[in-house]
Amino acid sequence: MSSRSSKANKSTGYASDNGKRALSNLQILQSSVKWHHLAQTATSLWDAYSGLLSNQAMILAMNSSFVDPSLQFETQLKITESSFKMVFSIPSLDKVKEIGKSEDKQEDLETLYRSIFNVYEDTLLILVSKDFYKLQILKEMAVWMNEDSSYLQERAMVIISRVLSFASRKVKGYTSVDAPCLGILAAELSLLCSHTDPSITQQASLGMYHLLCIAKCQTDIAKNKTTKYAKPGSHCLQPSPSDTEFLPKILQRDKTKIAQSVGKTLLPSLLTDFVWTLLMKLSVPDPVTASEAAAILKLTLEYHAPKVTMVSKIVDAIYKQLRANASHAMKQAMLRVITLLTRTSPKKVIFQLMDYPVPADNTLILMWQAAGSESSVAPHVLKTILLILKGKPGEMQERITERKRFSLDITNMMPVAASQALCTLLPVGCYKKAVAQFFPQLLMALMLQLFYSSNLRLLTEDRPFYACDALRVLLNCSGLQQVNTALQRKNCWNQFSQVLFHHHGVYLVAKTLSEYNFPQFPETLHYLYKLSVEGPRRSEDSVITIIFLTELLNNFFKDPFPEEFLVLFRNWVNDSDPAVSKLSLQKIASMAPVINEIENVSSLLLSIVDAFLSKDKTVVIRAFITLRSLLVRLDKVTYSSLCARIASSYCPLMDHSNGGIRSMAIRHFGELLRDMSHYTWMLNDVVFRGLVPLILFLEDTEARVVKACKHTLGICASELKWSTSYLFNEEYYSFELVVLNICNNLLISHGNYITDLISDTLGYLRSSRTHLRRASVILIGYLAKLGGYLLHRDELEVMLEAVDRVLRDDDPTIRELAGITHKLFKEIAYTLTSSNIKQSFRRFFNFIYIKKLEPLYNYNLPKHLTGSPMGIKETKND
Numbered sequence: 001m002s003s004r005s006s007k008a009n010k011s012t013g014y015a016s017d018n019g020k021r022a023l024s025n026l027q028i029l030q031s032s033v034k035w036h037h038l039a040q041t042a043t044s045l046w047d048a049y050s051g052l053l054s055n056q057a058m059i060l061a062m063n064s065s066f067v068d069p070s071l072q073f074e075t076q077l078k079i080t081e082s083s084f085k086m087v088f089s090i091p092s093l094d095k096v097k098e099i100g101k102s103e104d105k106q107e108d109l110e111t112l113y114r115s116i117f118n119v120y121e122d123t124l125l126i127l128v129s130k131d132f133y134k135l136q137i138l139k140e141m142a143v144w145m146n147e148d149s150s151y152l153q154e155r156a157m158v159i160i161s162r163v164l165s166f167a168s169r170k171v172k173g174y175t176s177v178d179a180p181c182l183g184i185l186a187a188e189l190s191l192l193c194s195h196t197d198p199s200i201t202q203q204a205s206l207g208m209y210h211l212l213c214i215a216k217c218q219t220d221i222a223k224n225k226t227t228k229y230a231k232p233g234s235h236c237l238q239p240s241p242s243d244t245e246f247l248p249k250i251l252q253r254d255k256t257k258i259a260q261s262v263g264k265t266l267l268p269s270l271l272t273d274f275v276w277t278l279l280m281k282l283s284v285p286d287p288v289t290a291s292e293a294a295a296i297l298k299l300t301l302e303y304h305a306p307k308v309t310m311v312s313k314i315v316d317a318i319y320k321q322l323r324a325n326a327s328h329a330m331k332q333a334m335l336r337v338i339t340l341l342t343r344t345s346p347k348k349v350i351f352q353l354m355d356y357p358v359p360a361d362n363t364l365i366l367m368w369q370a371a372g373s374e375s376s377v378a379p380h381v382l383k384t385i386l387l388i389l390k391g392k393p394g395e396m397q398e399r400i401t402e403r404k405r406f407s408l409d410i411t412n413m414m415p416v417a418a419s420q421a422l423c424t425l426l427p428v429g430c431y432k433k434a435v436a437q438f439f440p441q442l443l444m445a446l447m448l449q450l451f452y453s454s455n456l457r458l459l460t461e462d463r464p465f466y467a468c469d470a471l472r473v474l475l476n477c478s479g480l481q482q483v484n485t486a487l488q489r490k491n492c493w494n495q496f497s498q499v500l501f502h503h504h505g506v507y508l509v510a511k512t513l514s515e516y517n518f519p520q521f522p523e524t525l526h527y528l529y530k531l532s533v534e535g536p537r538r539s540e541d542s543v544i545t546i547i548f549l550t551e552l553l554n555n556f557f558k559d560p561f562p563e564e565f566l567v568l569f570r571n572w573v574n575d576s577d578p579a580v581s582k583l584s585l586q587k588i589a590s591m592a593p594v595i596n597e598i599e600n601v602s603s604l605l606l607s608i609v610d611a612f613l614s615k616d617k618t619v620v621i622r623a624f625i626t627l628r629s630l631l632v633r634l635d636k637v638t639y640s641s642l643c644a645r646i647a648s649s650y651c652p653l654m655d656h657s658n659g660g661i662r663s664m665a666i667r668h669f670g671e672l673l674r675d676m677s678h679y680t681w682m683l684n685d686v687v688f689r690g691l692v693p694l695i696l697f698l699e700d701t702e703a704r705v706v707k708a709c710k711h712t713l714g715i716c717a718s719e720l721k722w723s724t725s726y727l728f729n730e731e732y733y734s735f736e737l738v739v740l741n742i743c744n745n746l747l748i749s750h751g752n753y754i755t756d757l758i759s760d761t762l763g764y765l766r767s768s769r770t771h772l773r774r775a776s777v778i779l780i781g782y783l784a785k786l787g788g789y790l791l792h793r794d795e796l797e798v799m800l801e802a803v804d805r806v807l808r809d810d811d812p813t814i815r816e817l818a819g820i821t822h823k824l825f826k827e828i829a830y831t832l833t834s835s836n837i838k839q840s841f842r843r844f845f846n847f848i849y850i851k852k853l854e855p856l857y858n859y860n861l862p863k864h865l866t867g868s869p870m871g872i873k874e875t876k877n878d
Contacts, residue, residue, distance in 0.1 A: 045109065048086045049116050055083045056123045063130060073134065076127065080137055084144050087120045088151040121159045128167055132174075135214075136181035138163060142188035157192065157203035164210035168217075177218040183266055183273025186211055190258050190274075191281070191292050193251055205251040208258070215265045222267060255296050263304025272309045275300060279314060279337065282330045283321050294333035301340035311341055311348040315367075319356070322363045335370040342371040346380040354388055354414040354421065359466075368424045375430030382431075382438045388418040389445040390537070392452050419449055419466035426470070426477045435477050439520045440527035446471040447506060447544055450496045468493050471509075478520065486512050503547055510548045514555030525552060532568045539577035546572060546583045559591045560598045573607045573623075578616035585611065585619070589626040596635045605630065605642060609649045617658045624664045631675065643676045647686040654693040659702040666694060666705065670712030673719055680719050687716055688753045692760040692779070695742060698735055699775040713742075720749065736778055736859045743782040754787035758799065765802050774814050777806060778857055781821035785856065788828035796832065800825050820857055 059076050067075075093113055127134040138160050145156040171177055189211060192204035251258055262274055278300070281293035301308070308314070318334045326334065342349045349371055356364055371381065395412045422442070426435055435442070449467035472493070475484040487493065487508060495505040513521075528549045535542075549568075553561050560566060572584035585608065591598065598604060608630075611623035627646070631639065650672070653665035669690055676683060694716065698709045710728045717727065722745040727738055746754060761783065764776035784791065784799065791799075803825060806818040855861060 044090050045112050045116065048090050049112060049119070051086050052083055052116060052119050055079045056119055059123055060126060063127065073136075076134075077137060077140065080123070081140065081144060083120055083123070084141060084156075087116055088145065088153075088156055089148075090116065090152070092152065117155060117159065121162060124159065124163050125166055128163055129170065132167065132171070132177055132179045133181075135163075135167060135179050135185070139181045139185040139188060142185065142192070154197065154199045154203065157200050157207065160189075161203045161207040161210065164207045164214070168210040168213040171214050171217045174217070174221075176221060177214065179214060179218065180270070180273075182211060182215050182218070183270035184277045186215070186262050186266065186270075187274045187277035187281075187293075187296075190255075190262065190278075190296050191289060193258060194253050194255070194292050201252055208251050212261055212265050215267070215270065218270075219265060219267055255292075256299055259296055259299035260303055263300050263307065266307075268307045268309050271300075271304060271307050275308050276310070276314065276317075279317060279321075279334075282333060283324070283326065287327070287329075290327075290330055294330065298333065298336055298340070301337060305340050305344040308341070308345075311345045312352040314341065315349055315352040319363060319367065322366070323361075331366075335366060338367050338370040339374050342381070343374050343377055346371075346377045347384045350381055350384040350421075351388070351414075354385075354417040356417065358413050358416045358420060360417060360420055365424055368421050369428075372425040372428045372431065378431045378434035379437060381425065382434050382442070385418045385422060385425075386438065386441050386445055388414050389449055391415045392538070393449070394452075415449055416453065416466055419446065419453075419470045422446075422470040423466060423473050426473045432477070435474070436520075439474070439478055440524040442474050443471075443520075443524065444527065444531065444545070444548070446474065447509065447548065448541055450505070451502050451540060451544060454496060454502050465496075468496055480513070480516070480518055483512050483516050483518065486516070503543070506544050506547045507551055510551035511555065514552060521552070521556065525549075525556075528552070529565070529568070539575075539580065542572070542575065542577060542580045543583065546580060546587075550583070550587050559594045561591075563599050566598065566604070570604050570607045573611050574614075578614070578619045581611060581614065581616070581619045582622045585622045585626040589629045592629045592633050595630050595633045596638075601634070601638060602642060605634075606645070609646055612649050612653060617661055620653070620656075620658075620661050621664065624661075624668055628668055628671065631672070640676065640679050640682065643672060643679060644682055644686055647672050647683055648689070651686070651690045651693070654690060654697065659700070659705055662697065662700070663702070663704040663708040666697065666708040666712050669694075670708075670715040673712075673715050677719060684750075687720070688750065688756065689760070691716070691742075692757055692764070695739060695779055696761075696764055696772055696775040698738060699771040701771060713738075717742075717745070720745070722749070734859075734861050735775065736855055736857055736861060739779050739782050740855065743786045746783075747786045751787060751790065754783055754790055755795065758783050758787070758791075758795075762799065762802050765806055770811050770814065773806065773809065774811070774817060777803070777814060777817045777821050778859060781817075781824050781856055784821075784828060785824055788831070791828065791832075793829070793832055796825060796829050800829070817857055817859065824856070 059079055062072055062076060065072070090113075093110065124134075124137060127137065141156055141160055145151050145153045167179075186208065189204050189208045192200055193208060195201045195204060251261065263271060266274060275297060278293040278297040282290050282297070284290055284293075315338065318337060322331060322334055338349065353364065353367055353371060360368070372378075391412050391414060393413055393415045425431055446467050450471065453465055453467045472484050475481065475487075490508055490512070492505050492508045492512070495501040495508070518524075528545060531545055532549065549565075553565060557565075561569070569584045569587055572580050573588070575581050575584070588604065588608070595601060605627065608623050608627045612620055614620050614623070631646075647669060650665045650669040653661055654669070656662050656665065673680070673683060673687065680687075694709050694713050697705050698713075700706050700709070714728060717723075722742070727741055746757070758780060761776050761780040764772050765780070767773050767776070780799070780803075784796075800822070803818055803822045807815060807822060809815050809818065
């Protein structure tokens with residue numbers, strides 16, 4: 001308010017003929033004395049006049065005070081309302097004249113009568129001259145005059161018109177106009193422009209004319225606000241007489257002209273006030289006023305709906321009014337407003353209509369129908385609904401203070417409402433073209449909503465399954481009635497209502513669509529590809545997309561898929577969602593018969609190898625199975641180029657925490673060696689990288705792992721041409737004897753790997769698993785005993801330090817075995833010499849002569865050693 005006062009005209013006078021009638025204190029005193037003799041004759045006039053003077057004094061005194069602007073206005077408004085009731089409740093002039101018996105007395109009464117209205121009018125002029133914001137009092141006057149038909153309405157309209165005329169002339173000197181009430185006042189005047197009393201109509205149209213002049217100036221100022229060198233008075237010019245854009249006579253009883261002029265002239269915020277006020281009038285008891293408001297409101301929105309703001313609030317107000325049992329005529333008028341607002345603001349209208357509790361009541365369905373009756377915006381409506389369907393029902397929204405929604409429920413149920421709305425909108429005839437345009441998007445959005453709704457029904461079993469209904473409506477509206485019937489026969493819709501069978505329901509929909517060669521296949525496939533490349537927002541979205549896409553591809557393409565689709569499955573292999581990875585791996589495995597026809601097959605196989613690193617054990621197992629199914633069919637040339645990389649990927653998994661993965665990694669490692677028997681030389685390094693875990697896990701607590709180790713070690717021994725006659729004979733099997741046999745063969749054929757094997761074994765001495773520590777103590781002892789001549793002193797010191805820690809192990813057996821190993825290391829250390837010549841001679845001697853070894857630990861030896869691997873005789877190297 002203080003800013004409004006500072007922006008008022010610098011002059012405190014009226015600058016008008018009406019302003020010159022303002023009475024000075026002396027004139028008021030003289031008039032009071034002059035008309036005091038009428039106090040007995042016309043009591044009501046005298047009381048009104050004296051009360052009015054008293055009120056005027058208070059209003060003007062407050063106007064010049066330092067009272068808080070908002071409090072000042074509220075107080076002035078209350079006093080003005082009191083004055084209004086005093087002034088406009090006095091008798092008419094004809095009745096007043098009847099009181100006076102003489103001509104002089106009649107003249108005095110008439111003068112007093114007119115002075116009352118002049119004082120009231122002058123008070124308003126003073127207020128408006130200082131602050132345009134106080135034009136709001138005129139808006140209140142229009143409301144007060146309609147509260148009681150006994151008020152002198154024509155006189156009130158004259159004053160309103162005159163004050164507006166004064167303001168319209170005064171505004172041309174302003175650089176800003178603070179008059180936020182113009183929209184509401186325009187609505188009140190627009191109704192009075194069709195009043196049954198011609199005099200009121202005339203004054204209302206004249207007042208509307210002056211109001212539009214003010215609004216035009218206000219609009220011009222807003223447009224020119226960025227002008228750098230704007231001068232006072234350069235913005236607002238009084239419309240020329242030739243400007244017949246909104247002359248008073250044209251505005252009388254011409255609703256179209258009123259709607260056009262108001263919509264064109266008022267700023268968006270003021271036009272919204274205009275629309276809001278008329279909307280509230282639709283619920284008034286007077287049917288004539290409601291009908292007039294409906295007509296003007298309809299015309300305004302037809303011409304200028306894009307300028308209206310606060311659309312959501314208007315829609316919400318209509319919903320509340322419709323639920324309050326509005327009359328049929330007004331109900332149609334309100335629904336027409338929904339249609340007109342949808343034409344220009346479909347997103348705002350639809351979002352608001354989706355924000356009410358579900359299931360929708362009859363009122364809301366009527367509003368959906370009204371919004372859906374506008375064919376020109378059908379694509380925009382469906383786009384908005386698709387945007388809503390991206391949400392997950394039941395998800396918690398952000399902090400409620402940050403939301404601009406009207407519902408109090410902070411869980412997002414808008415997607416459920418959107419699904420129900422589709423059941424109403426899709427069958428509408430004017431939506432046929434839009435439905436065809438958005439068929440793939442609607443299809444997949446509803447497939448996802450079926451999944452979300454299924455989960456939601458677990459919590460609230462009584463909640464309707466609108467996503468299912470909407471999908472069936474979509475099929476029927478898209479010429480796919482046979483598909484709907486077939487899905488009904490397959491009991492598909494019931495499967496969607498059960499979460500455990502939902503994925504099968506997705507499969508059935510895709511398969512049935514394919515069986516009937518649905519014509520929307522090309523655009524659906526294109527959309528699914530686009531969706532897959534961009535990536536859905538939720539992991540469950542990916543699962544449904546993969547199932548649907550895979551089934552469509554299975555029915556319309558022969559394996560292998562086109563490269564661009566195969567790339568998708570390759571990328572999905574390493575998706576963060578295990579379900580997505582497994583689905584992709586499963587589909588890739590099915591392409592084993594055509595693996596050699598796939599372009600860039602190496603990239604596909606390596607993506608499967610990368611899946612070995614997944615944290616989900618089921619994904620790793622599925623990757624093992626898929627890779628193996630492909631490798632057995634793979635061209636040997638391609639296989640040989642990848643065998644080392646693939647074999648290396650098995651080695652870390654031989655020590656996996658899951659027994660199933662350990663056994664599969666070990667077994668598949670062996671199968672790869674067998675497949676690549678002609679390329680063994682390429683795999684030597686990899687074989688010896690995996691040899692230590694293959695030996696140590698012979699002591700695994702799980703039988704399947706032990707069995708896999710025996711199987712793969714047998715393959716390794718065969719490929720390396722090692723003697724394996726007694727290695728895994730159950731009658732003579734002993735872990736220590738197997739270690740002894742392998743170490744002897746190593747020394748004969750691949751002694752240069754011994755130090756690497758010792759290094760690998762040292763790492764297992766720190767294992768948390770007892771059987772691995774025990775086995776590694778034995779293995780490292782034999783490796784050191786047979787290959788000690790290859791060791792350097794610093795290497796032996798590291799080994800001694802590692803075994804020292806095991807000497808304090810909690811397990812007594814390990815402590816005992818570690819003691820033996822430690823003693824062996826000491827003996828080896830004793831034989832080491834610092835002389836390079838002596839060391840070289842010693843290595844040469846051990847290279848050409850291998851001494852027969854007896855078991856060092858006597859760990860779990862068989863009772864009968866005859867024919868066992870102990871039958872190692874002294875041999876000479878060729």
